[in-house]
Amino acid sequence: MSPYPPGLTVSVSSWDPEVMEAVRACAAPLYAVAYPTGKGDWQVFLLERPEANVRGTFRAGAGWPWSVDRKLKERGYVALASLLCMNWTAFPGNGRGSQVFSDQGYGDEESW
Numbered sequence: 001m002s003p004y005p006p007g008l009t010v011s012v013s014s015w016d017p018e019v020m021e022a023v024r025a026c027a028a029p030l031y032a033v034a035y036p037t038g039k040g041d042w043q044v045f046l047l048e049r050p051e052a053n054v055r056g057t058f059r060a061g062a063g064w065p066w067s068v069d070r071k072l073k074e075r076g077y078v079a080l081a082s083l084l085c086m087n088w089t090a091f092p093g094n095g096r097g098s099q100v101f102s103d104q105g106y107g108d109e110e111s112w
Contacts, residue, residue: 015052016092023052028099030055032079034068034088035095042068046077046100065096078103 015023015033023031026049034044042064046056056075060067069082081088081098088096 015047016095018091019047019095019097020052022089022091022097023047024050026099028080028101030077030100031097032068032072032077032100033091033095033097034060034064035093044068044071072100073103076103077101 019033029049031047031049031052032044033047034042037043037059040062042060042062044058044060045054047053048055058071058075060071065079065082065088069079072079077100079088079098079100080086088098091097
């Protein structure tokens with residue numbers, strides 16, 4: 001059984017060039033890429049730099065970007081774009097991306 005949702009066929013070798021460029025250029029150890037599933041929610045992939053190997057994947061509900069941010073926080077991560085109140089990078093296929101860092105404070109903003 002594929003770890004990806006039906007209708008979303010993504011493999012390490014098929015990331016768009018824009019995604020690969022962003023992953024390779026990021027300073028963070030991980031890069032989150034989110035794509036709408038067509039069912040109102042988002043499929044999120046945590047990609048390791050520099051080769052965009054999938055380190056983890058999860059689904060987040062509707063309500064972009066809050067639902068994705070909440071799921072990242074539950075896993076101990078924070079998206080740089082959300083932390084800086086910026087838009088996530090747009091990718092083909094209505095995808096979005098952001099550098100991701102470990103949230104050592106687990107929600108404690110004072111730790112930043």
